[in-house]
Amino acid sequence: MSHYTVTFRLSLVKQKKLHLLQYIQQSEVIDSIVRSCCALALLPLAKMWDGLRVLVRRAVEEGVWDILSPLFVYIRNTWYSASRLPMFCVFGAIDRTNNACESSNATLRAAVRHKHPNIWCFLNALIDLEDITEDDICVLNCGRAPNRARGRTVLMNDETIRGLQEDVQRETITIDFFLRQASRRIEGVYNIALDLL
Numbered sequence: 500m501s502h503y504t505v506t507f508r509l510s511l512v513k514q515k516k517l518h519l520l521q522y523i524q525q526s527e528v529i530d531s532i533v534r535s536c537c538a539l540a541l542l543p544l545a546k547m548w549d550g551l552r553v554l555v556r557r558a559v560e561e562g563v564w565d566i567l568s569p570l571f572v573y574i575r576n577t578w579y580s581a582s583r584l585p586m587f588c589v590f591g592a593i594d595r596t597n598n599a600c601e602s603s604n605a606t607l608r609a610a611v612r613h614k615h616p617n618i619w620c621f622l623n624a625l626i627d628l629e630d631i632t633e634d635d636i637c638v639l640n641c642g643r644a645p646n647r648a649r650g651r652t653v654l655m656n657d658e659t660i661r662g663l664q665e666d667v668q669r670e671t672i673t674i675d676f677f678l679r680q681a682s683r684r685i686e687g688v689y690n691i692a693l694d695l696l
Contacts, residue, residue: 519570528561531679534689536574538681541660543668544588551579553675590664656684 522529535554542550551574558567578587610624610631641658660681667677682689 519566522563522566526563529563529566531682532558532561532563532567533570534682534686535678536570537685537689538678539574540587540589541664541681542588542674542677543590543664544585546667546674547584547588548579550674550678551575553673553678557675660684 519529519533523533524530532554535557539547539550539554551571555564555571558564558571578584610627611620612624613620616624663672663677663681663684666672667674672680
């Protein structure tokens with residue numbers, strides 16, 4: 500599991516403890532700012548403090564500072580310390596994960612989904628694994644080494660994020676624009692995590 504994913508989940512759990520879930524569900528502005536907080540780790544390390552300041556300013560300008568200030572205090576105190584910030588930053592990471600290898604047994608077990616599958620479940624699992632292999636071939640064709648099953652949507656999101664990262668590093672886009680756009684690339688994980696809260 501990636502360090503970024505763990506951080507992302509912990510941040511969402513903290514949002515629940517801060518009673519932000521109801522505000523996230525009721526306000527598009529709050530939802531956008533909180534989702535953008537989840538994209539902070541995608542910024543270059545040198546721009547992460549600027550990113551946090553941009554979001555604080557946005558919260559103030561949108562009139563939601565009173566609601567979101569505990570979240571910003573939590574982010575600053577927990578993830579923006581001198582020792583933790585470099586670990587929080589995943590800028591430039593190929594796939595933002597620290598698990599270099601996955602067990603083939605776990606992969607097969609996940610594809611089968613049953614302890615004692617019948618022949619049809621097993622064949623469907625093999626078809627799923629064939630799709631995973633096709634995705635790996637797609638990754639190889641992009642010049643990267645596959646290390647786990649990744650869907651095409653995830654691959655496209657990675658490419659979009661990589662392009663946004665290059666643009667923000669060259670300063671052809673603003674940090675605010677980067678955070679808004681990058682946060683849309685992680686929206687699937689964000690929505691799943693919110694549903695679990």
